[in-house]
Amino acid sequence: xxxxxxxxxxxxxxxxxxxxxxxxxxxxxxxxxxxxxxxxxxxxxxxxxxxxxxxxxxxxxxxxxxxxxxxxxxxxxxxxxxxxxxxxxxxxxxxxxxxxxxxxxxxxxxxxxxxxxxxxxxxxxxxxxxxxxxxxxxxxxxxxxxxxxxxxxxxxxxxxxxxxxxxxxxx
Amino acid sequence: xxxxxxxxxxxxxxxxxxxxxxxxxxxxxxxxxxxxxxxxxxxxxxxxxxxxxxxxxxxxxxxxxxxxxxxxxxxxxxxxxxxxxxxxxxxxxxxxxxxxxxxxxxxxxxxxxxxxxxxxxxxxxxxxxxxxxxxxxxxxxxxxxxxxxxxxxxxxxxxxxxxxxxxxxxxxxxxxxxxxxxxxxxxxxxxxxxxxxxxxxxxxxxxxxxxxxxxxxxxxxxxxxxxxxxxxxxxxxxxxxxxxxxxxxxxxxxxxxxxxxxxxxxxxxxxxxxxxxxxxxxxxxxxxxxxxxxxxxxxxxxxxxxxxxxxxxxxxxxxxxxxxxxxxxxxxxxxxxxxxxxxxxxxxxxxxxxxxxxxxxxxxxxxxxxxxxxxxxxxxxxxxxxxxxxxxxxxxxxxxxxxxxxxxxxxxxxxxxxxxxxxxxxxxxxxxxxxxxxxxxxxxxxxxxxxxxxxxxxxxxxxxxxxxxxxxxxxxxxxxxxxxxxxxxxxxxxxxxxxxxxxxxxxxxxxxxxxxxxxxxxxxxxxxxxxxxxxxxxxxxxxxxxxxxxxxxxxxxxxxxxxxxxxxxxxxxxxxxxxxxxxxxxxxxxxxxxxxxxxxxxxxxxxxxxxxxxxxxxxxxxxxxxxxxxxxxxxxxxxxxxxxxxxxxxxxxxxxxxxxxxxxxxxxxxxxxxxxxxxxxxxxxxxxxxxxxxxxxxxxxxxxxxxxxxx
Numbered sequence: 104x105x106x107x108x109x110x111x112x113x114x115x116x117x118x119x120x121x122x123x124x125x126x127x128x129x130x131x132x133x134x135x136x137x138x139x140x141x142x143x144x145x146x147x148x149x150x151x152x153x154x155x156x157x158x159x160x161x162x163x164x165x166x167x168x169x170x171x172x173x174x175x176x177x178x179x180x181x182x183x184x185x186x187x188x189x190x191x192x193x194x195x196x197x198x199x200x201x202x203x204x205x206x207x208x209x210x211x212x213x214x215x216x217x218x219x220x221x222x223x224x225x226x227x228x229x230x231x232x233x234x235x236x237x238x239x240x241x242x243x244x245x246x247x248x249x250x251x252x253x254x255x256x257x258x259x260x261x262x263x264x265x266x267x268x269x270x271x272x273x274x
Numbered sequence: 275x276x277x278x279x280x281x282x283x284x285x286x287x288x289x290x291x292x293x294x295x296x297x298x299x300x301x302x303x304x305x306x307x308x309x310x311x312x313x314x315x316x317x318x319x320x321x322x323x324x325x326x327x328x329x330x331x332x333x334x335x336x337x338x339x340x341x342x343x344x345x346x347x348x349x350x351x352x353x354x355x356x357x358x359x360x361x362x363x364x365x366x367x368x369x370x371x372x373x374x375x376x377x378x379x380x381x382x383x384x385x386x387x388x389x390x391x392x393x394x395x396x397x398x399x400x401x402x403x404x405x406x407x408x409x410x411x412x413x414x415x416x417x418x419x420x421x422x423x424x425x426x427x428x429x430x431x432x433x434x435x436x437x438x439x440x441x442x443x444x445x446x447x448x449x450x451x452x453x454x455x456x457x458x459x460x461x462x463x464x465x466x467x468x469x470x471x472x473x474x475x476x477x478x479x480x481x482x483x484x485x486x487x488x489x490x491x492x493x494x495x496x497x498x499x500x501x502x503x504x505x506x507x508x509x510x511x512x513x514x515x516x517x518x519x520x521x522x523x524x525x526x527x528x529x530x531x532x533x534x535x536x537x538x539x540x541x542x543x544x545x546x547x548x549x550x551x552x553x554x555x556x557x558x559x560x561x562x563x564x565x566x567x568x569x570x571x572x573x574x575x576x577x578x579x580x581x582x583x584x585x586x587x588x589x590x591x592x593x594x595x596x597x598x599x600x601x602x603x604x605x606x607x608x609x610x611x612x613x614x615x616x617x618x619x620x621x622x623x624x625x626x627x628x629x630x631x632x633x634x635x636x637x638x639x640x641x642x643x644x645x646x647x648x649x650x651x652x653x654x655x656x657x658x659x660x661x662x663x664x665x666x667x668x669x670x671x672x673x674x675x676x677x678x679x680x681x682x683x684x685x686x687x688x689x690x691x692x693x694x695x696x697x698x699x700x701x702x703x704x705x706x707x708x709x710x711x712x713x714x715x716x717x718x719x720x721x722x723x724x725x726x727x728x729x730x731x732x733x734x735x736x737x738x739x740x741x742x743x744x745x746x747x748x749x750x751x752x753x754x755x756x757x758x759x760x761x762x763x764x765x766x767x768x769x770x771x772x773x774x775x776x777x778x779x780x781x782x783x784x785x786x787x788x789x790x791x792x793x794x795x796x797x798x799x800x801x802x803x804x805x806x807x808x809x810x811x812x813x814x815x816x817x818x819x820x821x822x823x824x825x826x827x828x829x830x831x832x833x834x835x836x837x838x839x840x841x842x843x844x845x846x847x848x849x850x851x852x853x854x855x856x857x858x859x860x861x862x863x864x865x866x867x868x869x870x871x872x873x874x875x876x877x878x879x880x881x882x883x884x885x886x887x888x889x890x891x892x893x894x895x896x897x898x899x900x901x902x903x904x905x906x907x908x909x910x911x912x913x914x915x916x917x918x919x920x921x922x923x924x925x926x927x928x929x930x931x932x933x934x935x936x937x938x939x940x941x942x943x944x945x946x947x948x949x950x951x952x953x954x955x956x957x958x959x960x961x962x963x964x965x966x967x968x969x970x971x972x973x974x975x976x977x978x979x980x981x982x983x984x985x
Contacts, residue, residue, distance in 0.1 A: 156951040157842065158937055159888035160963075168934060170945045173600040177934040206933045270935040 111149050126222040129245065131252060132199060132212040135187040140245060140252040143218060145201045152178075152196040152211055162267050166211060171200065177268060179261070180211040203261045208268060210257075219252065221245045226254065239263075284325045285378050291318040292371050293654075299363055300657045304355050312349035315363075319345055322370065333383045334373045340395045341366045353402050361665075362398055364658070366391055443470070447506040448479040588684070591644050598634075598641045599926035605634045606947035642831070646681035649727040649736070652691055653678055656698060656725060663702045670709050670719055671702060676726035682734050686805055686825060690736065693798040697738040697821050698723065700794065705742030705819055715816065717741070733807075734825050741818040745771055745811070771811040775799040803958075806832075806849065832927050834944070834954065836920040837903065839884045840893040843952045844916075845925055845944055846903065850957040852911070854903040854919060862897060868968070872902060872913045879904065882964045883915040887939060893917055907957030914960075927954065939963040 129140035150171075155178050157167040164183035168175050178198060182190050198209040229241035240260040245252035262269055295318040298311050323338035341363070347353040369391045373383035446463060448456060456479055463469055463483055471482040605627075612620075612627050653675045664671040682690070706712075706721035713719055724739040747770055754761045754773045761773070777796040802809050807825035826832075826849070834845035861873040862881075870881040881902065885893035894900050894917050902913040925944035930937060930953075941956035 154950045156943075156953065158934075158940075158953070159890070160938060168930070168943060168951050170949055170951050173596060173603065173928075173945065175928045175930055175933060175943045175945075175951055208933060268934060270931070 126220050129219050129221060129252065129254065130199065130215065131217050131219050132197070132215045134182050134185060134213055135189065138216070138250060138252050139181075139212075140219065140254050141199070141201065141257045142242075142254075145203070145257050147200045147202050147207065149215055150198050150200060150209075151194075152192055152198050165267065169198075169209065171207065171209070174207060176200065176207050176209050178209040178211060179266065179268065182211065182213065184266075201257050201261070203258050206261075206269075208261050210261075219245070219247060221247070221252075229254075281329060284329055285374060288322050288325060288374055289371075291322050292367055292374070294318050295367055296364065296658060297654065299360055299367065300661065302355070302360060304357050304360060307348075307355050309349065312345070316342065316345040316349050331373075331377050333385075333388050334370065334377065337366065337370060337373065337388060337391060337395075340392055340399075341370070344395060344399055347399075347403060359398065359402070362394060366395060444483050444485060445508050446481045446483055447508070448474075448481070449506060450477060591641075594641055595645065598638050601634055602638055602926065603945045603947070603949070605630055607949055610947045638831075642683075643681070645684050646827075647684050647687050648678060649680045649682060649687070650678040651687055652694060653725055653727075655691070656695075659695065659698065660702065660723060663699065667702060668708060669702065669706055669721060671706055671721045671723055674722060674724045676724060677728045680727040680729060680734060682727075682825070683827060689801065689805055690823070690825070693801045693823070694725075694736065694738065696794050696798050697823075698725070701738055701740040701742065701819065701821075705740035705744075707743055729827075734827055736823040736825065737820055739818065739820045744815040744817055744819050745774070745813040746815060750774065767813075768811075771813055774811070775809070806847070832925050832944075832954065833922065834925045835903075835922050836946075836952065837884075837916040838918040838920055839888070839916050840890040842888075842890055843920065843946065843950075844884070845952050845954040846905065846914075847941075847954065847957070848922060850905045850907050852904040852906055854901055857897055857900075857902050857913075859898050870897065874904060874913070877911075879911055879913045881913045881915055882960065884960075885915070885917075887960060887964045887967055905957045907961065910958070910961055912961060914957075925952075925954070 128143040130143045130146050131138055131140045133139070153169075155167040155169045158165060158177075161167075164180050166178040166180050168177050170176075180190070192211075195214050196211060197213075197215050198211055199215065200207060200209045225247065226243040226245055229238045229243050231238055240256050240263065242254045242256040245254050260266065295315055298315045298318070302308070302311055302315075319338050319342040323335055323342055326332075326334035326338060344353065345363070348355060348359075353359070369387060372387065376383040448459060460469065460472060460481060463481055468484045469481055470484055472480065474480045608627060609631065612623060615623065617624055656675070657673055660671055660673045701723055706723065707715070707717075709719040712721065722741045724737070726735075726737045726739065728735050747767065750770050750773050751761050751763065751765075754776070757776070759773065759776060761770075775795045775798075799809050802823055802825070805825055807823060810822040810824065811819065812822065813819040832845070833848040835848050835851055836843055836845050838844075855874070857872055863871045863873065863878065865871055871878045872881050873879075881897065883895070883897075884890070885895065897915060900915045900917060901919060902915050903919070905912060905914050925946075928943045928945065928951075930940065930943050937953070939956055939960040940953045941959070942954045943951050944954060946952050
């Protein structure tokens with residue numbers, strides 16, 4: 104699991120550096136050919152995809168639950184949620200464990216590439232999106248030379264009703 | 275430090291003191307009150323008053339003051355106790371509790387209620403004491419019947435009783451008390467008696483006080499502000515150095531008094547020693563222990579024999595329990611790995627692992643026991659309830675509690691209170707007959723209600739036993755019929771008794787405000803089931819009813835049976851499993867085409883296929899190749915179709931809702947020895963889920979079912 108340990112090392116570095124207040128840091132991950140990013144402060148750790156127990160009668164993008172050092176954590180596959188093709192589970196498949204409010208959730212992605220610092224002028228407002236992903240769940244688009252990062256508002260995304268991670272009554 | 279920092283300590287202590295007060299009032303023998311108990315009640319009131327005054331809780335102080343005066347007259351024997359007086363005292367105690375809660379929430383207490391209780395108490399003082407409820411009391415005769423309690427101090431106690439009535443000159447020394455606290459303390463002392471003289475510096479400040487109050491009482495008031503060590507009370511003129519020296523010997527001589535405060539022991543002179551013995555040991559010991567808990571710096575540990583305890587937030591305990599759970603899981607993971615290693619060449623490793631297993635289990639047991647609380651916590655609130663209710667219903671009921679020290683998990687103990695209260699109310703209202711009726715039936719006029727708790731295996735049995743009328747079979751059946759429930763005369767007694775748990779069921783002829791509206795028993799049953807337990811009823815007409823609650827000892831660990839369906843492992847709570855068997859084709863019947871029934875000993879049980887309900891691929895679908903587990907949940911029995919039984923094991927219950935949500939058919943999760951997660955099935959919910967699913971399936975289209983039938 105070298106990919107994972109590398110990513111974790113990066114994560115630690117990034118957390119330690121914790122740069123000046125205006126620019127923020129993002130963890131960049133890939134879903135298929137697209138690059139996405141989440142606020143690094145939301146990320147708890149990165150681990151491999153293994154030992155997930157399926158939950159019956161749950162939506163298909165909820166892969167199940169796993170044991171994270173004694174805590175039962177649900178695992179969501181964003182690739183299924185975003186209707187990507189070629190969903191495979193291999194050595195590069197990575198789970199980003201994020202803290203959303205009081206909850207801990209793991210999201211499955213194709214890979215984690217790097218940690219990026221974006222200054223406010225590099226963050227463009229998100230356009231009105233189409234069908235699969237409402238722009239409510241985006242905090243903007245990051246432009247970095249010729250790359251475009253989709254900045255995901257992970258709080259809003261994971262607590263949204265369509266993710267079915269939270270009981271309707273509790274939020 | 276701000277004085278508000280001490281508020282919480284005061285609230286906690288006052289709460290405990292009120293609890294003591296109520297307990298003592300209830301235990302009090304009205305005709306022949308025990309002098310020690312009266313003293314203890316008085317002291318509780320007095321301590322609360324002192325604290326309330328210090329913190330500026332005026333309403334509380336005023337109320338306690340009036341109550342305290344009355345209690346003072348009572349303990350002096352000037353006011354003869356009657357049952358209604360005790361009732362008023364109890365009412366006043368409730369009022370104090372309300373006031374305390376109001377202050378705790380940062381509100382002012384209800385002024386109207388305050389005035390009402392003051393008026394009641396003052397009126398009582400006037401009526402009972404003939405207007406002499408003033409301060410001249412100390413001059414009157416000493417208490418007439420001081421009951422000698424301790425063999426050690428027969429004469430001393432009697433002496434002291436008179437001593438308490440007279441004014442003594444006490445020297446109160448405050449050690450290392452800052453000036454601003456000192457002001458408060460002196461003011462406090464002025465309320466207790468007349469200050470003759472005061473002098474000294476921060477290090478040692480002496481106040482000479484002429485007072486009728488004992489040293490013990492002064493100390494009880496002061497302890498809200500300063501630590502016990504900072505206070506030294508001696509009778510005036512006693513030499514301090516001498517007393518300090520002799521106090522050490524005293525401690526060794528009198529180990530049973532080790533829990534007594536240092537300063538009281540330090541008082542050397544004869545009369546001061548008497549002050550100490552006048553303290554009823556059984557009453558002062560718990561209060562002292564409570565104070566020590568609140569103040570870790572109290573330094574009581576050196577006194578050894580006293581019960582010492584710690585107040586710890588529940589979160590911390592839960593965290594430890596979680597960690598130990600992790601340890602157990604890791605240990606079983608290691609075990610599994612080691613079982614694949616050759617045992618002969620790695621003997622040391624195996625021995626070490628065995629030791630680890632034993633230690634881990636011991637640790638787990640020890641940690642779980644932290645969460646355990648004695649049932650006394652629950653039972654102690656019933657004497658008052660029974661007394662009030664019996665009065666209201668004009669019945670004569672004696673309450674007996676057994677097994678008070680039986681321990682139960684804290685989370686369960688809090689949830690058992692409501693159901694148990696309900697059962698006790700029911701027993702009093704419907705069970706135990708009025709005295710006249712009882713006499714006519716040839717029973718003693720007074721009824722008896724027993725609350726008992728005991729361990730049995732991994733369960734705790736809590737019983738509410740009354741010797742009342744018992745359940746009336748004919749009446750129950752008639753009522754059930756009129757409610758539209760399916761009943762027949764051939765039903766067994768057990769089944770008939772279970773009818774009272776049906777929603778909206780009540781046989782009470784009259785709805786009283788105690789019970790009888792029929793909303794109770796089904797709620798009781800649901801609550802108990804939510805805790806993983808069940809309720810049984812044993813009853814014999816004319817002789818009484820026993821309601822038995824069976825609960826698991828703890829919710830954190832579950833005895834489970836692991837089963838396999840396809841490649842997935844699930845846990846069944848062992849308590850719901852009745853038996854398992856391999857069905858034969860002859861015992862299978864179908865109903866309405868698709869529903870399968872299994873005949874087990876003349877009973878037709880619906881079959882629920884787990885792989886269908888939970889959409890599991892690769893499971894065996896032919897019933898005769900599977901194993902069925904007969905389970906029971908919420909009174910329903912059915913056969914659960916599974917592939918394999920793996921075995922029994924204890925599992926640590928993990929909440930699924932912490933990070934996810936409620937899953938239909940699943941109650942919680944656990945972690946298996948290999949580190950993977952297994953889901954714990956919710957038997958009752960699974961039945962509902964299965965009904966929903968098959969309902970949907972047949973609703974969607976009838977065609978597929980037809981195909982299945984023809985194929």
